[in-house]
Amino acid sequence: xxxxxxxxxxxxxxxxxxxxxxxxxxxxxxxxxxxxxxxxxxxxxxxxxxxxxxxxxxxxxxxxxxxxxxxxxxxxxxxxxxxxxxxxxxxxxxxxxxxxxxxxxxxxxxxxxxxxxxxxxxxxxxxxxxxxxxxxxxxxxxxxxxxxxxxxxxxxxxxxxxxxxxxxxxxxxxxxxxxxxxxxxxxxxxxxxxxxxxxxxxxxxxxxxxxxxxxxxxxxxxxxxxxxxxxxxxxxxxxxxxxxxxxxxxxxxxxxxxxxxxxxxxxxxxxxxxxxxxxxxxxxxxxxx
Amino acid sequence: xxxxxxxxxxxxxxxxxxxxxxxxxxxxxxxxxxxxxxxxxxxxxxxxxxxxxxxxxxxxxxxxxxxxxxxxxxxxxxxxxxxxxxxxxxxxxxxxxxxxxxxxxxxxxxxxxxxxxxxxxxxxxxxxxxxxxxxxxxxxxxxxxxxxxxxxxxxxxxxxxxxxxxxxxxxxxxxxxxxxxxxxxxxxxxxxxxxxxxxxxxxxxxxxxxxxxxxxxxxxxxxxxxxxxxxxxxxxxxxxxxxxxxxxxxxxxxxxxxxxxxxxxxxxxxxxxxxxxxxxxxxxxxxxx
Numbered sequence: 093x094x095x096x097x098x099x100x101x102x103x104x105x106x107x108x109x110x111x112x113x114x115x116x117x118x119x120x121x122x123x124x125x126x127x128x129x130x131x132x133x134x135x136x137x138x139x140x141x142x143x144x145x146x147x148x149x150x151x152x153x154x155x156x157x158x159x160x161x162x163x164x165x166x167x168x169x170x171x172x173x174x175x176x177x178x179x180x181x182x183x184x185x186x187x188x189x190x191x192x193x194x195x196x197x198x199x200x201x202x203x204x205x206x207x208x209x210x211x212x213x214x215x216x217x218x219x220x221x222x223x224x225x226x227x228x229x230x231x232x233x234x235x236x237x238x239x240x241x242x243x244x245x246x247x248x249x250x251x252x253x254x255x256x257x258x259x260x261x262x263x264x265x266x267x268x269x270x271x272x273x274x275x276x277x278x279x280x281x282x283x284x285x286x287x288x289x290x291x292x293x294x295x296x297x298x299x300x301x302x303x304x305x306x307x308x309x310x311x312x313x314x315x316x317x318x319x320x321x322x323x324x325x326x327x328x329x330x331x332x333x334x335x336x337x338x339x340x341x342x343x344x345x346x347x348x349x350x351x352x353x354x355x356x357x358x359x360x361x362x363x364x365x366x367x368x369x370x371x372x373x374x375x376x377x378x379x380x381x
Numbered sequence: 382x383x384x385x386x387x388x389x390x391x392x393x394x395x396x397x398x399x400x401x402x403x404x405x406x407x408x409x410x411x412x413x414x415x416x417x418x419x420x421x422x423x424x425x426x427x428x429x430x431x432x433x434x435x436x437x438x439x440x441x442x443x444x445x446x447x448x449x450x451x452x453x454x455x456x457x458x459x460x461x462x463x464x465x466x467x468x469x470x471x472x473x474x475x476x477x478x479x480x481x482x483x484x485x486x487x488x489x490x491x492x493x494x495x496x497x498x499x500x501x502x503x504x505x506x507x508x509x510x511x512x513x514x515x516x517x518x519x520x521x522x523x524x525x526x527x528x529x530x531x532x533x534x535x536x537x538x539x540x541x542x543x544x545x546x547x548x549x550x551x552x553x554x555x556x557x558x559x560x561x562x563x564x565x566x567x568x569x570x571x572x573x574x575x576x577x578x579x580x581x582x583x584x585x586x587x588x589x590x591x592x593x594x595x596x597x598x599x600x601x602x603x604x605x606x607x608x609x610x611x612x613x614x615x616x617x618x619x620x621x622x623x624x625x626x627x628x629x630x631x632x633x634x635x636x637x638x639x640x641x642x643x644x645x646x647x648x649x650x651x652x653x654x655x656x657x658x659x660x661x662x663x664x665x666x667x668x669x670x
Contacts, residue, residue, distance in 0.1 A: 181509065184509075184510070184534075184535065185507055187534070188484055188487065188488060188510065188534060189484075189488060191480065191484060191534075192481065192484035192485060192488055192490070195477055195478075195480060195481035195484070196481060196485070198477065199477060199478060199481055199634070200634075201481070201629075201631075204629075204630075204631045204632065204634070205494065205629070207632070208623050208624075208629070208630050208631075209623070209624070210618075211616070211617070211618030211619060211620065211623045211624075212618070213614070213615030213616055213632040214632060215632045215633060215634045215637075216634070217637065218474055218634060218636075218637045220470065220473075220639070221473070221477065240533075241533065241534075244529075244530065244533065245473075245476070245477060245480075245530075246473065325502070326502030327500075327502055328500070329499075329500030329501070330500060331500065334497050334498070334500045335497075335498070335500075340490075340493075340494065340497070341493075341497050342490075342493045342497075343493065343496070343502040343503060343504045344504060345488070345489075345493070345504045345505070345507060347507075348504075348506065348507045350509070
């Protein structure tokens with residue numbers, strides 16, 4: 093039994109140390125394993141194509157990220173259990189980022205940035221938070237943290253998920269159309285799966301693609317957007333979204349797995365796995381998240 | 382006894398209506414009063430130079446803003462009581478704005494905006510809120526609202542004021558040097574008075590003026606700034622602050638007095654004044670706020 097680690101060296105050094113303390117007898121290989129057949133656990137962001145053929149005894153694949161959409165799950169053999177990162181820094185960072193983005197849109201920051209580029213000092217009217225209906229798609233760990241962070245500002249809050257169960261003070265929806273009909277400012281935290289890919293397109297903008305997002309902004313149908321995730325990534329240097337006056341693009345920085353907390357999650361995953369218990373963060377291969 | 386109103390017409394319409402309900406017999410004049418001698422109360426942002434000579438019986442001057450630094454208090458006759466606006470929308474808006482600005486600096490938004498202008502997708506490292514020591518200068522009504530809004534994010538919080546009394550969970554300072562020595566991200570909410578004018582300059586940047594702020598940014602002494610108040614206002618179109626890559630300038634929009642709530646404050650001021658009670662928002666002419 094051995095661990096194969098395939099991510100950044102800085103994080104790897106911390107993972108090695110934390111795992112060595114918890115599992116002193118478990119080899120930790122960064123990059124390549126001298127005995128590929130001994131590798132039972134892989135920790136990775138993306139997988140090299142030959143990962144599974146080279147390591148036939150691989151049983152557990154742990155993503156270093158909160159999502160697993162960077163993995164091609166159809167290429168993962170059925171006997172491999174896929175686990176996503178759960179560490180407390182992730183919902184905390186997402187709450188920060190989404191509060192920043194929500195307040196930026198609520199307080200017209202894209203318009204003020206556009207005016208600033210032209211040296212124009214012109215104040216618009218501040219709208220009370222009570223008149224800005226915020227809707228959050230996804231009410232898992234990240235959605236719950238975001239809704240809790242937004243609540244003190246007094247936005248009327250709603251959440252959408254398959255089940256529609258919402259925290260106290262949040263109106264829960266499982267019907268997407270009804271949710272969208274009451275929403276002024278939309279936040280999407282859904283995992284990217286076969287079921288969610290293109291969901292915003294169809295429901296919100298009639299087959300929205302990136303070009304249609306720009307069109308919706310240009311016509312005033314959308315007054316602004318903050319994007320941390322784009323298609324493709326990285327966004328090409330000459331892409332019009334970079335310079336659109338109503339758009340703020342950040343390079344996928346909303347959440348970053350912190351090394352020590354991430355390693356701690358891996359320890360918990362391995363302990364649960366060894367004990368035959370419920371693995372925290374285990375992916376439902378059928379749902380894709 | 383009559384009210385002279387000298388501010389925007391939109392707000393004036395609401396003030397007229399709210400005041401007429403509370404004081405049906407009190408004349409409300411927008412712009413000019415047919416009987417200047419009858420004017421006892423003025424509601425204004427700034428004062429025309431002849432306000433006091435034209436209205437010798439003026440006894441109460443109510444600012445429509447949270448501050449009174451736009452007024453030349455030395456030109457206000459000693460018998461005139463000056464009152465500033467207290468309405469619940471002001472601390473709420475300030476909490477929104479400062480949370481937005483704090484998270485923008487905490488999450489490196491100026492750098493990402495600068496990269497975006499160049500089409501550069503490059504993620505930096507997110508710093509935990511627990512490692513970002515935030516300091517708030519001013520712990521009055523606005524400072525308390527800001528500190529309460531920032532607390533859930535986990536920033537180590539400190540506040541500076543003359544008395545140093547701080548809310549629970551906030552380290553209070555009356556010593557400016559000690560406060561600055563523990564502060565990574567500085568928020569200034571102090572009223573502009575003779576005692577605070579230039580305070581940041583001397584203590585923080587050794588005689589900082591706007592040009593020195595730019596120098597401190599250029600040398601990396603400051604990593605970024607969000608400015609809602611500038612000297613002068615409006616900021617001239619060709620001013621370098623507009624286009625500095627580490628600066629976000631907004632046109633003095635952090636707080637705007639809402640008409641209905643503002644009128645309600647005026648009602649309370651007039652009721653207290655007529656009853657000879659403590660006037661909410663009364664300015665201490667000696668302190669200047």
